Amino acid sequence: MGFITAVGGALRDLKSMFVGLRVTGTNFFMPQETVHYPRQEVDTLATYRGHVELVASDEDPAVARCVGCGLCAELCPSNCIRVEAEDPPADSGICYPSQVGTEMLMPTPKFRVAPPSQAPVARKLLGYHLTYHTCSLCGLCAQNCPAGSLRFSSNVYFAGPGRSTFEIDLLARLRKQAGIKGE
Ligand code: SF4
Ligand code: SF4
Numbered sequence: 001m002g003f004i005t006a007v008g009g010a011l012r013d014l015k016s017m018f019v020g021l022r023v024t025g026t027n028f029f030m031p032q033e034t035v036h037y038p039r040q041e042v043d044t045l046a047t048y049r050g051h052v053e054l055v056a057s058d059e060d061p062a063v064a065r066c067v068g069c070g071l072c073a074e075l076c077p078s079n080c081i082r083v084e085a086e087d088p089p090a091d092s093g094i095c096y097p098s099q100v101g102t103e104m105l106m107p108t109p110k111f112r113v114a115p116p117s118q119a120p121v122a123r124k125l126l127g128y129h130l131t132y133h134t135c136s137l138c139g140l141c142a143q144n145c146p147a148g149s150l151r152f153s154s155n156v157y158f159a160g161p162g163r164s165t166f167e168i169d170l171l172a173r174l175r176k177q178a179g180i181k182g183e
Contacts, residue, residue, distance in 0.1 A: 041157065050153040051132045051166075052142055054174045062178035064171060065149035068123030072141035072150060080134045081141060084127035125171060132166040 035042055054064040068085025142150040160166060 045154040045156055048152075048154050048156050049137055049139075050155040050158065051130060051135060051137075051168065052150050052170070053153040053155070054128060054170045055149050055151055056174060056178065060178075062175045064125055064128070064174055065147045066125045066128065066145075067147045067149075068125045069146060072145055075140045075144055076135075077138060077140065078131075078134045078136050080131035082127075082129040082131075083125070084129075085123040085125050087123070128170040130168045130170050132168055133163050 054066060057063045057065045066083075066085075068083060070083045070085070073081040073083050137152070139152070142152065158166075
């Protein structure tokens with residue numbers, strides 16, 4: 001009885017092994033869905049959503065389309081955007097979200113679309129800082145930017161040893177990219 005039980009167990013194990021080998025063998029000869037990173041890199045990144053980045057103006061690749069309104073920083077639910085911009089002219093009567101205070105505002109219809117007649121007057125952008133390690137990639141900033149100055153990057157191979165790597169000066173990055181392109 002013990003011998004028959006042992007033989008039965010061995011046969012079950014053997015069957016299991018062949019089932020596993022069949023699965024492995026089938027997949028071994030199928031086209032690969034992945035690449036051998038880092039020897040190879042993916043080049044089809046159209047759907048990849050990396051950290052947000054500034055979009056350059058049509059006139060100058062080193063200048064962002066950003067008008068310094070601060071709306072993105074105000075809408076960001078993770079509080080990970082900091083915009084530095086010159087104050088608007090004193091007599092303009094314009095008050096930007098970034099000047100109202102630090103209280104977080106959730107998106108409301110009045111912020112969703114900026115009609116051309118209410119388009120913000122540009123302020124000179126002095127700095128644009130993103131704390132990427134707290135970003136949830138929700139897209140609120142890019143969706144609501146009245147100047148079309150934000151989009152998701154395809155920076156897929158972005159890695160670093162610590163959090164500071166992911167605290168990005170996006171304006172400096174834009175300028176650097178413009179410099180590289182111009183070389
Ligand atoms: S919402 Fe757009 S235009 Fe306004 S500060 Fe942000 S990036 Fe600049
Ligand atoms: S994608 Fe969302 S969480 Fe990330 S910076 Fe924009 S608004 Fe903030």
